[in-house]
Amino acid sequence: MAWTRKHLLDIESLAAEEIVTVLDTARAFKAVGERAIKKVPALRGRTIVNLFVEPSTRTRISFELAEQRLSADIINFSTEASSFKKGETLKDTARNLEALNADFIVIRHSASGAPHFLSRVLQAGVINAGDGAHEHPTQALLDAFTIREHKGKIAGLNVTILGDILYSRVARSNIWALTKLGARVTLCGPSTLVPRTFEQLGCRVTYDVDEAIAGADIIHLLRIQHERQRQTMFPSIHEYAQLFGLNQARLARTRPDALIMHPGPINRGVEIDSEIADCGRSLILEQVTNGLAVRMAALFLLNGGKGPHEVTGD
Amino acid sequence: MAWTRKHLLDIESLAAEEIVTVLDTARAFKAVGERAIKKVPALRGRTIVNLFVEPSTRTRISFELAEQRLSADIINFSTEASSFKKGETLKDTARNLEALNADFIVIRHSASGAPHFLSRVLQAGVINAGDGAHEHPTQALLDAFTIREHKGKIAGLNVTILGDILYSRVARSNIWALTKLGARVTLCGPSTLVPRTFEQLGCRVTYDVDEAIAGADIIHLLRIQHERQRQTMFPSIHEYAQLFGLNQARLARTRPDALIMHPGPINRGVEIDSEIADCGRSLILEQVTNGLAVRMAALFLLNGGKGPHEVTGD
Amino acid sequence: MAWTRKHLLDIESLAAEEIVTVLDTARAFKAVGERAIKKVPALRGRTIVNLFVEPSTRTRISFELAEQRLSADIINFSTEASSFKKGETLKDTARNLEALNADFIVIRHSASGAPHFLSRVLQAGVINAGDGAHEHPTQALLDAFTIREHKGKIAGLNVTILGDILYSRVARSNIWALTKLGARVTLCGPSTLVPRTFEQLGCRVTYDVDEAIAGADIIHLLRIQHERQRQTMFPSIHEYAQLFGLNQARLARTRPDALIMHPGPINRGVEIDSEIADCGRSLILEQVTNGLAVRMAALFLLNGGKGPHEVTGD
Numbered sequence: 001m002a003w004t005r006k007h008l009l010d011i012e013s014l015a016a017e018e019i020v021t022v023l024d025t026a027r028a029f030k031a032v033g034e035r036a037i038k039k040v041p042a043l044r045g046r047t048i049v050n051l052f053v054e055p056s057t058r059t060r061i062s063f064e065l066a067e068q069r070l071s072a073d074i075i076n077f078s079t080e081a082s083s084f085k086k087g088e089t090l091k092d093t094a095r096n097l098e099a100l101n102a103d104f105i106v107i108r109h110s111a112s113g114a115p116h117f118l119s120r121v122l123q124a125g126v127i128n129a130g131d132g133a134h135e136h137p138t139q140a141l142l143d144a145f146t147i148r149e150h151k152g153k154i155a156g157l158n159v160t161i162l163g164d165i166l167y168s169r170v171a172r173s174n175i176w177a178l179t180k181l182g183a184r185v186t187l188c189g190p191s192t193l194v195p196r197t198f199e200q201l202g203c204r205v206t207y208d209v210d211e212a213i214a215g216a217d218i219i220h221l222l223r224i225q226h227e228r229q230r231q232t233m234f235p236s237i238h239e240y241a242q243l244f245g246l247n248q249a250r251l252a253r254t255r256p257d258a259l260i261m262h263p264g265p266i267n268r269g270v271e272i273d274s275e276i277a278d279c280g281r282s283l284i285l286e287q288v289t290n291g292l293a294v295r296m297a298a299l300f301l302l303n304g305g306k307g308p309h310e311v312t313g314d
Numbered sequence: 315m316a317w318t319r320k321h322l323l324d325i326e327s328l329a330a331e332e333i334v335t336v337l338d339t340a341r342a343f344k345a346v347g348e349r350a351i352k353k354v355p356a357l358r359g360r361t362i363v364n365l366f367v368e369p370s371t372r373t374r375i376s377f378e379l380a381e382q383r384l385s386a387d388i389i390n391f392s393t394e395a396s397s398f399k400k401g402e403t404l405k406d407t408a409r410n411l412e413a414l415n416a417d418f419i420v421i422r423h424s425a426s427g428a429p430h431f432l433s434r435v436l437q438a439g440v441i442n443a444g445d446g447a448h449e450h451p452t453q454a455l456l457d458a459f460t461i462r463e464h465k466g467k468i469a470g471l472n473v474t475i476l477g478d479i480l481y482s483r484v485a486r487s488n489i490w491a492l493t494k495l496g497a498r499v500t501l502c503g504p505s506t507l508v509p510r511t512f513e514q515l516g517c518r519v520t521y522d523v524d525e526a527i528a529g530a531d532i533i534h535l536l537r538i539q540h541e542r543q544r545q546t547m548f549p550s551i552h553e554y555a556q557l558f559g560l561n562q563a564r565l566a567r568t569r570p571d572a573l574i575m576h577p578g579p580i581n582r583g584v585e586i587d588s589e590i591a592d593c594g595r596s597l598i599l600e601q602v603t604n605g606l607a608v609r610m611a612a613l614f615l616l617n618g619g620k621g622p623h624e625v626t627g628d
Numbered sequence: 629m630a631w632t633r634k635h636l637l638d639i640e641s642l643a644a645e646e647i648v649t650v651l652d653t654a655r656a657f658k659a660v661g662e663r664a665i666k667k668v669p670a671l672r673g674r675t676i677v678n679l680f681v682e683p684s685t686r687t688r689i690s691f692e693l694a695e696q697r698l699s700a701d702i703i704n705f706s707t708e709a710s711s712f713k714k715g716e717t718l719k720d721t722a723r724n725l726e727a728l729n730a731d732f733i734v735i736r737h738s739a740s741g742a743p744h745f746l747s748r749v750l751q752a753g754v755i756n757a758g759d760g761a762h763e764h765p766t767q768a769l770l771d772a773f774t775i776r777e778h779k780g781k782i783a784g785l786n787v788t789i790l791g792d793i794l795y796s797r798v799a800r801s802n803i804w805a806l807t808k809l810g811a812r813v814t815l816c817g818p819s820t821l822v823p824r825t826f827e828q829l830g831c832r833v834t835y836d837v838d839e840a841i842a843g844a845d846i847i848h849l850l851r852i853q854h855e856r857q858r859q860t861m862f863p864s865i866h867e868y869a870q871l872f873g874l875n876q877a878r879l880a881r882t883r884p885d886a887l888i889m890h891p892g893p894i895n896r897g898v899e900i901d902s903e904i905a906d907c908g909r910s911l912i913l914e915q916v917t918n919g920l921a922v923r924m925a926a927l928f929l930l931n932g933g934k935g936p937h938e939v940t941g942d
Contacts, residue, residue: 016504020779033729034859035673035730036673036674037672037674038673038674038675038729039672039673039701044351044353045350045352045353045383046350046351046352047379049350057705058724059723061411061703061728062728064703065675065701065703065728068701068702069673069701073352073353073379073382073383074382075375075378075379077371077375088579088580089582090580092580093579094580095599096372096578096579096599096602097375098599099600099601099602099603100375100376100379100603100606101347101352101603101606156446233833257332264724265716265720265724266716266720266722267718268720285723285724285726286722286727288727288728289727289729290730292728292729308918358665358667359663359664359665359667359697360664360665360666361666361693387666387667387696387697388696389683389689389692389693391689402894403891403896406893406894407893409913410686410892410893410913410916411689412913413913413916413917414689414690414693414916414917414920415661415666415917415920416663418793498636510890541773
């Protein structure tokens with residue numbers, strides 16, 4: 001399916017065929033990342049603004065490197081750079097950045113819907129790099145890409161997402177992507193963080209972690225964001241690790257071909273045991289690598305590329 | 315007139331013909347910014363240091379993007395990066411940066427005259443990106459460029475600059491540029507911020523805002539820098555907005571073809587009403603766009619380009 | 629001698645012939661830095677991560693510009709960017725960066741041995757940009773390069789290093805490089821900062837500064853890091869300047885062809901008199917210029933370049 005969208009705002013509004021187009025295009029870009037010269041001229045002379053109003057290093061670096069490998073010109077604008085937005089609204093900041101002939105604005109913002117708002121007031125293409133607890137579409141695309149690379153398909157797989165679902169944009173985007181692509185999604189975690197309302201999105205909700213991971217093809221662990229005062233939602237980090245952390249005893253009860261994913265950065269000994277994070281069934285570092293390919297693909301398609309057959313070297 | 319200068323330190327020392335050469339060259343670069351590939355190889359392999367000793371995001375980003383579009387290699391050095399200048403004088407810092415074979419140093423500094431000082435001790439070309447309350451030459455050039463684009467000329471126009479003139483390098487550079495190019499400049503604002511001594515620069519000074527804007531072709535509003543403890547100079551932001559802010563009632567009394575300018579970032583509801591900032595007579599975002607073209611032109615000329623006829627694509 | 633190493637971790641493990649290969653290659657790159665187009669395509673499409681876990685601006689800028697001039701893609705990752713390493717070990721941070729298909733990791737870290745550790749857990753090439761009080765190999769290489777440019781050789785020269793030897797990675801790397809290349813190294817400074825144990829590295833230790841500099845061909849001054857609470861090691865900055873600072877009276881007692889070096893940034897009036905820092909016998913700014921050439925050479929060789937004969941323009 002040829003890509004026709006100007007913005008990448010969420011997974012919810014994408015058709016399954018559009019997701020597949022991104023994944024297929026990312027496959028071609030992953031091959032570029034394995035070459036000695038990891039660069040194509042596809043976006044030469046285009047200007048991309050990375051507007052990170054919420055702190056982020058991992059995602060920003062991944063986008064920035066994807067943009068460099070597409071040969072774009074890049075402006076990094078983060079909250080530390082506060083003088084730009086002194087007294088300015090998000091709209092004014094974004095329109096001022098767009099006035100620099102920006103072709104794309106990659107935005108991370110603590111407010112859900114900020115990218116959608118910008119897409120309505122700007123001419124530039126807008127890419128959501130995470131908005132509040134709403135969506136993080138490129139994360140879900142890289143997760144789907146990683147699963148497909150290993151399992152050959154997504155339809156029919158059992159995927160269990162474990163952790164702080166309630167506040168997680170990673171979980172929301174993954175739920176949309178995985179259910180659209182035909183996976184069966186199970187959510188598990190402390191009941192305060194996994195409300196039953198998520199069943200309305202087509203997921204199964206359970207609070208029995210051993211049951212949740214028993215039949216899973218993919219176990220997707222979310223990061224416990226203990227720096228964000230989530231302690232009120234569960235008694236302690238220690239108790240979380242005991243009740244929901246993936247340790248050797250739990251791993252022994254999973255299917256032998258179940259694979260482990262995590263959006264990073266991991267808390268060793270909390271949501272995942274250290275040796276499991278590094279074992280052959282962990283896809284964590286591959287997710288990082290694939291993130292680059294998926295972001296290159298998304299930018300390439302938003303810039304008018306039609307699909308994987310158009311990805312060319314230089 | 316062919317450009318022969320090595321530095322761009324201020325507007326005061328430029329001849330009118332030199333200003334026109336920059337504006338004509340900027341016209342050619344504005345066309346580059348409207349192409350899909352907004353890039354020329356003019357400064358490929360040249361090294362530019364952005365030395366921002368005073369915080370700035372807007373101007374730094376504009377210079378950085380101009381430099382990228384000229385294909386230069388770029389080093390950003392800002393005050394946050396304090397370890398370089400630990401115990402170092404400005405001269406030592408600049409000479410160390412120059413020792414990296416820098417071709418140009420773009421400097422913003424809170425001390426008036428800092429760029430002139432550097433131009434005497436360095437071999438590299440020096441560009442003033444704002445020095446204290448002295449000058450901000452590229453801002454005045456982009457403002458003159460914007461006026462000329464819309465009015466077709468500058469000579470004979472009535473330009474009113476409204477606000478904190480006393481501490482404004484934007485005002486000073488604009489006064490020099492506009493009077494050299496034959497405009498009639500009126501200054502207006504609270505009497506504490508608009509001393510009569512400015513009449514010596516060839517301007518008219520008035521404290522009657524309605525009279526100041528009545529016959530203006532261009533109304534140039536300055537930002538009220540309320541974060542810089544200017545409150546001692548006027549009673550309150552609210553009173554400033556009442557007495558000097560551009561609101562609908564005041565706008566109704568201006569000429570229908572009067573255009574509104576502001577160096578940004580704007581304080582909506584203080585120096586300008588929100589709807590006026592966004593109306594068809596506001597040139598505010600165009601100033602941002604033109605800033606890029608003017609800065610590309612300045613760097614191109616300082617690098618040995620003779621004028622607009624030499625601006626070539628790649 | 630053809631270069632075969634994948635990492636540049638220290639000077640201690642290098643053979644003299646390897647050091648000479650770097651210096652010879654740097655000579656070719658210095659010529660590149662003197663051209664109008666100071667750029668070669670040698671590392672185009674390679675990704676270099678500058679991982680600065682300890683604050684640094686000078687060294688980071690020098691590496692970054694060297695990387696730009698080799699046409700590499702660059703990711704800067706510094707401690708300010710703390711969200712990446714929230715809860716992450718150095719190993720996890722580095723492996724995540726490597727998962728972005730990084731070809732090289734340039735690391736500065738406050739812990740001695742951090743680069744060696746990374747070289748064991750990563751596939752990427754690792755370059756030590758300063759580790760604790762251990763080594764700073766590119767600094768020693770640029771110092772050796774600078775000496776050889778001026779004296780035509782290093783073997784047989786008398787080099788005196790003056791200052792805080794105990795905590796100085798610059799001193800350690802210089803001692804290794806200079807003794808391997810056949811220089812006679814004298815160390816001098818306050819006895820609390822110049823322990824006799826350094827004699828085991830093949831140096832002469834003296835506490836008589838006038839004797840130390842009397843026969844020196846090269847006087848290498850170290851920076852007094854008064855921001856790092858070294859005051860407990862000597863009575864006062866003033867007393868240090870009196871007892872060990874290079875002033876006119878001391879300079880008069882040196883050989884007329886003795887040259888002055890300093891890794892910067894200098895404390896004028898402390899370890900060196902202001903006029904001596906700027907005199908014709910000071911190589912301080914040349915060291916900065918040569919740092920670029922040496923870092924380009926190191927990256928070029930680690931990337932598979934065999935030696936100076938392979939350095940080509942674009």
